[in-house]
Amino acid sequence: MLPRARHYFIASTILVALVLQIMPMPIQADLYRPDWVIIVLAYWTMALPHRVNVGVAFLVGLAMDILLGTALGIHSFALSASVYVLAANYQRLRNYSVWQQAIIIGLLCSLYHLVLFWLQHLLTDIPFQFAYLWPIFSSMILWPWIFWLLRKLRRQLNIT
Amino acid sequence: MDTIFTRGPSLNNRLALALTLSVLLIFADHKLDAFQSTRVYLNSIMSPLQYLANLPKVLLNESAQRLTSHQALLADNERLTNQNLKMSEQLQRFNVLQAENAELRKLLEVPVKPKVRKMVAALMAVDNNPFSQQIMINKGAIDGVYLSQAVLDDRGIVGQVMEVGTTNSRVVLISDVTHAIPVRSMRNNIRFVATGNGAFDELFLEHVPHSVDVQEGDVLVSSGLGRVFPEGYPVAKVTSVVHDEGRPFATVIAQPVARLDRLKHLLLLWPQQEKDTRVDNLESDNAAAQQETQ
Numbered sequence: 001m002l003p004r005a006r007h008y009f010i011a012s013t014i015l016v017a018l019v020l021q022i023m024p025m026p027i028q029a030d031l032y033r034p035d036w037v038i039i040v041l042a043y044w045t046m047a048l049p050h051r052v053n054v055g056v057a058f059l060v061g062l063a064m065d066i067l068l069g070t071a072l073g074i075h076s077f078a079l080s081a082s083v084y085v086l087a088a089n090y091q092r093l094r095n096y097s098v099w100q101q102a103i104i105i106g107l108l109c110s111l112y113h114l115v116l117f118w119l120q121h122l123l124t125d126i127p128f129q130f131a132y133l134w135p136i137f138s139s140m141i142l143w144p145w146i147f148w149l150l151r152k153l154r155r156q157l158n159i160t
Numbered sequence: 161m162d163t164i165f166t167r168g169p170s171l172n173n174r175l176a177l178a179l180t181l182s183v184l185l186i187f188a189d190h191k192l193d194a195f196q197s198t199r200v201y202l203n204s205i206m207s208p209l210q211y212l213a214n215l216p217k218v219l220l221n222e223s224a225q226r227l228t229s230h231q232a233l234l235a236d237n238e239r240l241t242n243q244n245l246k247m248s249e250q251l252q253r254f255n256v257l258q259a260e261n262a263e264l265r266k267l268l269e270v271p272v273k274p275k276v277r278k279m280v281a282a283l284m285a286v287d288n289n290p291f292s293q294q295i296m297i298n299k300g301a302i303d304g305v306y307l308s309q310a311v312l313d314d315r316g317i318v319g320q321v322m323e324v325g326t327t328n329s330r331v332v333l334i335s336d337v338t339h340a341i342p343v344r345s346m347r348n349n350i351r352f353v354a355t356g357n358g359a360f361d362e363l364f365l366e367h368v369p370h371s372v373d374v375q376e377g378d379v380l381v382s383s384g385l386g387r388v389f390p391e392g393y394p395v396a397k398v399t400s401v402v403h404d405e406g407r408p409f410a411t412v413i414a415q416p417v418a419r420l421d422r423l424k425h426l427l428l429l430w431p432q433q434e435k436d437t438r439v440d441n442l443e444s445d446n447a448a449a450q451q452e453t454q
Contacts, residue, residue: 015209023213024285027421053171058178062185066202067209068289069323069330072195073185080178087171117291123190124338126291126358 006157010052013040013150014060022067031131034138035109037064038082042105042143043150045086046093048160057083071123078115082108098144106140200301203325210296210328214284276390277430279303281311283423284328293336293356295319297426300327305428308388312427316394316417317341317382321428333420334395335360341388343380343395348373351383354396354414360421363396365412370403374412390431 017040025033037060044052061076068075085108086093093104113132120126169177188194195202284296299305301324309321311331319333334341335356344351350372354363368374378398384391396414403410 019209019213022210022285024217054174054178058181061182063206063209066199066206068287069292069294070289071186072189073182077179077182077186080175080182084171084175119186120291123186124291126337 006159009153009157009159010044010048013044014056017041018060018063018067021064032134032138034142035112035135038079038109038112039105039139039143039146040150041079041083042086042108043147045083046090046101047151047154049087049090052083053087054080054084070120074116074119074123077119078112081115082112085111098147101147102140102143105143106136109136109139199323200325203323203328203330207325207328210285279428279430281426281428283426286423291358292338293319293333293358293360293420294322295331295333295423296328297331297428298328299428300325300329302326303428304430305329310389310393310429310431312393312429313418313423313425314427315419316396317389318418318420318423318426320388331426333360334416334418335363335420340366341395342383342385344383345374346379346381347375350374351385352380352412354380361415363414363416365398365414366409368410368412370405370410372410374398374401374410376401379417380414390429 014037017036020036021033041052041057041060045057057079058076061074061079062072064070064075064079065072093101096104110133113136117126117128117132121128168174279299281297281299284298287294287296297311305321305324307321307324311318311320317334319331319336319339321329322332323330332339333356334354335358337356337358340353340355342351343354352365352368352374354365356362357364365374376398379394380396380398382389382391382393382395394417396416398412398414400413401410402412
């Protein structure tokens, strides 16, 4: 593998996550779209907290605000807050089994969605629907697979 | 790995910085509208990602088109030819009527209704943000799209342009919670304001007194009063009127005429200024007068 590819690997996984996050899907499937961005950010924060933490989360959040057309700062607020929780506890979380981590990811996604909802509720008067919380479950189910895939790639490419 | 001697500010400081910046950005963007002009550049920077995300859909559509059978194409062709025939017949009558109407308006010295320039745009992406109803279209500033331009589909008004990028723009639908559109009832010309409530198939009519004559099935067309939407395009159809005397206003719900959940091709409108058409009319009148004198 080229050294350059190794250098940009983290950035490119985050880009892929962003693309998956905004990819058009049928309305029925759209309800259950997992939070790709937060899953990928969570993996890198746990694995390499000195390279990916609150700062990267803030920038990715800004990109999401632009892509989704929300007021600038809403997604960056929610993402940096949730990534902070991980970055502050990464040593403990690393020792959990994958299924325990999946539950943590579920809690993290709930925090993320609730912060998003509260912020947007402050700005515009939107009603709460339970359907907003479906992504939490799909993210929990997705986590072990992404964890396994990214760890395999990280070890193969020897990214530190 | 170097975790003992961390570089830069501590994690807590980073969080504080990120949250403060976010709050400042939210305030500047939402309350002060400070990024109105910068958003064009930001959108343009991000548009490659949008095109990339759209790629699988485009590829699927294209392969589906290649795989459609000869039979289906023939059936389609026949249906469209029939439709075309019917429509061109209607158009002939419409042209006569338009000419007649223009003549009558001229007689009454009412300004002739301006002609409208149109352009077809395609849907690029629907926002998956569940709190807002916005779509991206594949026309931008280089096509002449401007802020708060009216967007229609083949049935009625869809929404207005909210952000313009270089090659794409964002459209807010009439069903968004932040959107309201001035309408009038086609039956008796009563004016209303129709606001979205976040669902694709519902609009609320705001502040309708109990005494107002509004019925199920009334067709609401744009009144052109907000100077955003051109006048006379269908917007919605009233589906339920509830007179609960305990409430100050009647609860009137309408369903958008445009099929907001299955948009594909959209129409952008450039209503010409009334002044220009008057000048045109004057000029053409002068020209006609000159021809007559010659």
